[in-house]
Amino acid sequence: MPGGGRLAHAIQNQLVKTLAPFDADYKDRGVKAHLSFCVLRQTAMPAVLVETGFIDSEDVNLLTRHGDDIARALARGVTDYGQGI
Template sequence: CATANNSGADIFISIHCNSAANASAKGTETLVYSTGGKAELLAKCIQAQIVNSLNMVDRGIKERPDLCVLRETSMPAVLVETAFISNEEDAYKLMYRLKEFANAISRGITDAEKLF
């Protein structure tokens, strides 16, 4: 967090792959410290781009005030759970459509920047 805070960055995005004991769990979710404000707006834009571009299950925007990377950063911060590595369909997308995930996240960022 200190590195991000000292970098002069306008936003912070942490990109992850989700996992669950239940192999039927699938989809994309984006986490924020709290709803309201620029972080939620950024999360909504990224979430919409991933869901629509890759036909992902929309697990929504979720508050996670317990996560250091969301709590301790001084700029709007989101954590993107792209897909479940424990789900065969999601894992396939992560292996073979990774560039599409990256492009969707990029478009979500530019969508949000227009609204900031």
């Protein structure tokens, strides 16, 4: 996975570690490469798009109750990427 692949995996790992304890049905949907997206294709730096949940599903409860936890997981993923983890 070119470009942001390592960054995407670092973020995904942190999201899974953070959200799984809050939601017994949390499903790790993995990392997917969509190089057709302009924001991913037309950048000179690693780039990722993160979809943390679906507002038309039960995810809305997770998103509203644990928004700060999600934000911290995203930040830890970026930090892990920067440290080469």
